[in-house]
Amino acid sequence: MHVTSEQRLDDGVIERTFTLGEIPGILWTPGSATASAPAPLILLGLPPLGLRAMYPRLVGRARQATADGFAAATIELPGSGDRPRWAAVDQARADLRRAMQAGEPISDEIIDALTLPLVEKAVPEWQAALDALLSLPEIGGPVGYSGGIISIGIRLARVEPRIKAAGLFAGSLVPRSIVEEARQVTIPLHVLLQWDDEGNDRQAALDLFDAFGSKEKTLEANMGGHTGVPQFAGGTAARFFSRHLG
Amino acid sequence: MHVTSEQRLDDGVIERTFTLGEIPGILWTPGSATASAPAPLILLGLPPLGLRAMYPRLVGRARQATADGFAAATIELPGSGDRPRWAAVDQARADLRRAMQAGEPISDEIIDALTLPLVEKAVPEWQAALDALLSLPEIGGPVGYSGGIISIGIRLARVEPRIKAAGLFAGSLVPRSIVEEARQVTIPLHVLLQWDDEGNDRQAALDLFDAFGSKEKTLEANMGGHTGVPQFAGGTAARFFSRHLG
Numbered sequence: 345m346h347v348t349s350e351q352r353l354d355d356g357v358i359e360r361t362f363t364l365g366e367i368p369g370i371l372w373t374p375g376s377a378t379a380s381a382p383a384p385l386i387l388l389g390l391p392p393l394g395l396r397a398m399y400p401r402l403v404g405r406a407r408q409a410t411a412d413g414f415a416a417a418t419i420e421l422p423g424s425g426d427r428p429r430w431a432a433v434d435q436a437r438a439d440l441r442r443a444m445q446a447g448e449p450i451s452d453e454i455i456d457a458l459t460l461p462l463v464e465k466a467v468p469e470w471q472a473a474l475d476a477l478l479s480l481p482e483i484g485g486p487v488g489y490s491g492g493i494i495s496i497g498i499r500l501a502r503v504e505p506r507i508k509a510a511g512l513f514a515g516s517l518v519p520r521s522i523v524e525e526a527r528q529v530t531i532p533l534h535v536l537l538q539w540d541d542e543g544n545d546r547q548a549a550l551d552l553f554d555a556f557g558s559k560e561k562t563l564e565a566n567m568g569g570h571t572g573v574p575q576f577a578g579g580t581a582a583r584f585f586s587r588h589l590g
Numbered sequence: 591m592h593v594t595s596e597q598r599l600d601d602g603v604i605e606r607t608f609t610l611g612e613i614p615g616i617l618w619t620p621g622s623a624t625a626s627a628p629a630p631l632i633l634l635g636l637p638p639l640g641l642r643a644m645y646p647r648l649v650g651r652a653r654q655a656t657a658d659g660f661a662a663a664t665i666e667l668p669g670s671g672d673r674p675r676w677a678a679v680d681q682a683r684a685d686l687r688r689a690m691q692a693g694e695p696i697s698d699e700i701i702d703a704l705t706l707p708l709v710e711k712a713v714p715e716w717q718a719a720l721d722a723l724l725s726l727p728e729i730g731g732p733v734g735y736s737g738g739i740i741s742i743g744i745r746l747a748r749v750e751p752r753i754k755a756a757g758l759f760a761g762s763l764v765p766r767s768i769v770e771e772a773r774q775v776t777i778p779l780h781v782l783l784q785w786d787d788e789g790n791d792r793q794a795a796l797d798l799f800d801a802f803g804s805k806e807k808t809l810e811a812n813m814g815g816h817t818g819v820p821q822f823a824g825g826t827a828a829r830f831f832s833r834h835l836g
Contacts, residue, residue, distance in 0.1 A: 539800075539809075550796070553811075554785075560820075563785075563811040565799075574806075576833060580826060587822060 345476035357410045359403075364473055368395060368426060369419035372406035373482055377415060382484030384589040385477060387470060387500075387507075388418040389491035392433075392462070394425030405490070408582050413590065415483045419473050421493075422465045433462060440517075444543075456519045459495045463522070467499045474506060486589045490581065494552075495522045501529045509588035511581045512536070514563070516548035526555045533561040534584040536577055541570045591722035603656045605649075610719055614641060614672060615665035618652035619728055623661060628730030630835040631723060633716060633746075633753075634664040635737035638679075638708070640671030651736070651824070658828050659836065661729045665719050667739075668711045679708060686763075690789075702765045705741045709768070713745045720752060732835045736827065740798075741768045747775045755834035757827045758782070760809070762794035772801045779807040780830040782823055787816045 349361045356375035361368065377383040386409045390398050395418065402418055409416040423430030436457035443450055477483050486508040489497050494515045501510045502525050510529075514537040535553050539546065553563050562584070566574050595607045602621035607614065623629040632655045636644050641664065648664055655662040669676030682703035689696050723729050732754040735743050740761045747756045748771050756775075760783040781799050785792065799809045808830070812820050 559813060561813055563809070565809040565811075567805060567807055576829070579829070583822070583825070 345473075345479075353403075353407075355407060355411075357407060359406075364419065364469075364476055366427065367419050367469055367473075369417060369473060370395065370399075370402070370406075371415065371417040371477065372403075372410055373415045374410040374413060376413075377482040379481035382482055383410075383413060383415040384486055384488070385415045385417065385474075385483050386488045386490050386585060386589070387474070388416050389489060389493060389497055390418055390421070391492050392421050392424045395420045396425055405578070408578055409490075409585075412582050412586055414488075414585065415477075417473065417477055419469060422462065422469070430461075433458065450517065452520060455517050456521075458517065459493070459519050459522070462493070463495050463499050466493075466496050467503065470496070470500055471504055474504070478506070488585050488589050490585070494518060498522050498526050498529060501531055501533075502526075507531065509533070509585060511584055514538075514541075514544070514549040514553060516545040516552070517543070518548075518552055523552055523555050526552060527557050530557050530559070532584075532588050533558045534581055535561065535563050536573060536581070537563060537565040538570055538572060539565050539567050543570050591719075591725075599649075599653075601653060601657075603653060605652075610665065610715075610722055612673065613665050613715055613719075615663060615719060616641065616645075616648070616652075617661065617663040617723065618649075618656055619661045620656040620659060622659075623728040625727035628728055629656075629659060629661040630732055630734070631661045631663065631720075631729050632734045632736050632831060632835070633720070634662050635735060635739060635743055636664055636667065637738050638667045638670045641666045642671055654824055654828050655736075655831075658832055660734075660831065661723075663719065663723055665715060668708065668715070676707075679704065696763065698766060701763050702767075704763065705739070705765050705768070708739070709741050709745050712739075712742050713749065716742070716746055717750055720750070724752070734831050734835050736831070740764060744768050744772050744775060747777055747779075753777065755779070755831060757830055760784075760787075760790065760795040760799060762791040762798070763789070764794075764798055769798055769801050772798060773803050776803050776805070778830075778834050779804045780827055781807065781809050782819060782827070783809060783811040784816055784818060785811050785813050789816050 345362050345364050347360050347362045358373045360371045406416040420427050423433045439454050487506045488509045489507050490511040492513045494512050497510050497512045509532045511534040514535050591610050593606050593608045604619045606617045652662040666673050669679045685700050733752045734755045735753050736757040738759045740758050743756050743758045755778045757780040760781050
């Protein structure tokens with residue numbers, strides 16, 4: 345892990361950009377975090393739109409997390425942002441767009457091609473990032489995962505014992521094999537659902553919520569489309585993480 | 591409205607029992623509420639188990655409300671507690687129990703007989719209670735309705751313009767005509783659903799949530815049965831009322 349820049353934001357949060365091998369990432373720590381009082385960590389999942397494009401929303405989530413005493417970190421997904429393009433995933437995205445524009449049902453083949461290679465490649469990267477981040481003296485456990493892509497969150501929650509709680513964004517473009525993995529997830533979950541999400545099937549999202557094996561799981565459904573998550577939902581998720589990681 | 595007792599609870603909350611004609615009720619006000627700084631009011635809905643039996647849970651909800659700066663009040667439902675028995679509703683409850691014990695589907699006739707007369711009689715009583723409570727100098731608007739019976743909450747939200755927000759407990763034993771009324775409800779709603787509620791059909795409860803006409807409505811679904819609402823759900827509902835009535 346190689347720190348490439350460091351700045352202090354106006355609210356005292358320390359923002360560091362880093363690279364982990366070829367993977368760019370960003371780490372935010374509360375000004376108050378020290379080796380003697382290390383902060384728990386929330387991994388900020390993100391859609392495959394690139395760190396640069398997502399920065400304004402990511403820094404907003406990071407400010408909330410650091411205000412609650414957490415460190416927050418994210419890394420660029422394979423094939424996104426400044427990382428080399430990934431022809432197979434680009435092709436799957438083009439197939440998805442074509443099917444959606446034609447009003448066709450999204451086939452299992454498209455969903456698998458879009459998601460499974462990304463999960464297979466991204467999850468070990470997030471785990472490597474965890475190794476590096478947890479070696480910093482000002483960051484301790486436990487660890488939470490927050491946000492999209494939900495299939496990555498499910499796999500991480502299943503295979504990575506350092507992750508103790510996850511706040512996920514309900515989607516329906518989830519491979520059947522990942523829905524099966526969800527049954528093996530047992531950590532506390534907070535799942536956000538946009539009731540009229542134009543990109544997701546509501547019933548499939550409800551079925552996925554039902555599938556999770558966790559004894560403590562909460563579904564919070566709000567009105568509006570994919571990008572219409574109300575501001576107060578950020579507060580509910582923050583309190584979820586404070587309950588489980590604080 | 592005739593106050594029959596008054597005491598100050600250990601946290602400074604003033605608890606008054608009262609009668610409104612033949613109807614017993616309880617009012618809790620924050621110690622800080624005065625004529626110059628009147629408190630907004632939350633009406634605490636309750637199941638038909640009687641004020642006395644429900645008191646421990648009601649006073650817990652009232653303490654939360656008063657801690658947030660609200661007054662809280664409730665009245666006995668017709669046919670419950672110390673009020674005269676109501677043969678028709680008792681009969682409908684017996685029919686419901688018999689059907690449930692026999693594992694039969696609950697017919698529309700039973701649901702209507704159980705609920706519609708209660709709604710017709712209780713809603714004007716809650717409105718009369720509102721008239722009396724809002725005439726007290728230490729209580730002001732706006733008003734929220736919180737809790738069961740959801741059919742009473744739906745009717746009140748539809749017909750009573752002084753009610754500006756409602757926190758409801760999702761149920762499925764709701765007459766079809768009341769589901770139609772839900773389409774005309776437009777105030778902000780916070781709806782709690784217990785995912786494995788043994789007394790309610792999940793899909794019917796989701797359909798009812800979908801039916802509400804409100805632009806701002808949130809569904810919070812938690813694991814567990816009818817009485818297993820987790821403690822943190824009280825906090826989410828409290829923040830909902832603070833956003834809309836505070």
